[in-house]
Amino acid sequence: THWKHGGIVGVFGYGGGVIGRYADLQDQFPSVAHFHTMRVNQPSSKFYNSDYLRSLCDLWEYRGSGLVNMHGSTGDIIFLGTFTEQLEPVFYELGHVLQQDLGGSGSNLRSPSCCLGKARCEWSCIDTQAMCYELTHYYQDELHRPAFPYKFKFKFDGCPNCCVASIARADMSFIGTWKDDIRIDQDAVKAYIGGEIEPNAGAHKGRDWGKFDIQKEVINLCPTGCMQMEDGKLVIDNKECTRCMHCINVMPRALRPGTDTGVTILFGAKAPILEGAQMSMLTVPFMKCEPPYENIKDLIE
Numbered sequence: 495t496h497w498k499h500g501g502i503v504g505v506f507g508y509g510g511g512v513i514g515r516y517a518d519l520q521d522q523f524p525s526v527a528h529f530h531t532m533r534v535n536q537p538s539s540k541f542y543n544s545d546y547l548r549s550l551c552d553l554w555e556y557r558g559s560g561l562v563n564m565h566g567s568t569g570d571i572i573f574l575g576t577f578t579e580q581l582e583p584v585f586y587e588l589g590h591v592l593q594q595d596l597g598g599s600g601s602n603l604r605s606p607s608c609c610l611g612k613a614r615c616e617w618s619c620i621d622t623q624a625m626c627y628e629l630t631h632y633y634q635d636e637l638h639r640p641a642f643p644y645k646f647k648f649k650f651d652g653c654p655n656c657c658v659a660s661i662a663r664a665d666m667s668f669i670g671t672w673k674d675d676i677r678i679d680q681d682a683v684k685a686y687i688g689g690e691i692e693p694n695a696g697a698h699k700g701r702d703w704g705k706f707d708i709q710k711e712v713i714n715l716c717p718t719g720c721m722q723m724e725d726g727k728l729v730i731d732n733k734e735c736t737r738c739m740h741c742i743n744v745m746p747r748a749l750r751p752g753t754d755t756g757v758t759i760l761f762g763a764k765a766p767i768l769e770g771a772q773m774s775m776l777t778v779p780f781m782k783c784e785p786p787y788e789n790i791k792d793l794i795e
């Protein structure tokens with residue numbers, strides 16, 4: 495086949511969102527003579543109800559191949575395979591019936607994506623869904639009309655656990671963080687040490703790893719060595735903490751991120767085939783991050 499991110503086929507008014515693909519052997523394979531891909535912008539955190547999913551599948555079964563990729567590495571819902579004459583009807587149905595838009599493709603702003611954030615995760619230091627939604631709407635023109643020399647992606651993670659891999663898969667990574675102290679519940683620390691609470695929220699239950707050892711499993715693994723036990727209490731030298739989340743992940747009922755929260759901003763993650771994955775570079779260690787995100791938009795522009 496021959497294919498291209500935009501430019502050979504698309505929908506009216508948009509430069510991206512459709513990846514045109516034509517078979518070289520159309521006479522032999524007429525049913526896949528065209529096999530265009532449509533990218534549908536995923537809802538923030540990829541939350542759906544079954545009615546919406548059914549509507550999407552019905553639409554694509556009627557007007558396309560029925561093959562759907564949930565989700566592409568871009569985060570988009572990927573509709574795989576349709577003919578040129580079906581593109582506008584699908585676009586109309588998405589926009590006017592399902593209240594849904596195409597995602598980005600080509601040299602434009604790719605569909606921003608975010609982790610579950612405050613909707614479900616107590617560690618989220620920023621409202622990733624609100625941020626993703628606002629910036630997706632604010633930068634509609636950049637998303638749909640490719641004007642850059644190359645693609646550009648925002649990703650939003652609520653904390654440094656990076657569930658949407660913003661540090662490795664975004665040109666501009668937004669990672670929630672805090673600048674005050676990690677909150678410590680010393681009674682819960684004692685309960686972890688005494689074995690009354692399972693470490694890692696029970697994720698490693700059943701392994702023959704022996705009794706939980708706070709020194710070995712938490713303090714010695716702190717990347718900056720900024721934790722210690724003093725008189726039976728856990729002490730953290732917070733100015734040395736890099737917010738790696740390790741201790742919090744192991745003892746979530748004893749440790750929590752601080753309350754003075756904001757965002758760390760990094761640039762330039764990429765994954766070139768020859769050199770392998772490269773993580774983004776920390777550029778803004780801490781910035782407040784509240785709607786309507788004017789300080790963030792200023793930085794972007």
Ligand code: SF4
Pocket residue numbers: 609610611615616617618619651652653654655656657658
């Ligand atoms: S990145 Fe952090 S805040 Fe977001 S879902 Fe993962 S653990 Fe929760």
Ligand code: SF4
Pocket residue numbers: 715716717718719720721730734735736737738739740741742
């Ligand atoms: S978050 Fe990481 S760097 Fe900070 S105290 Fe915990 S283990 Fe150490």
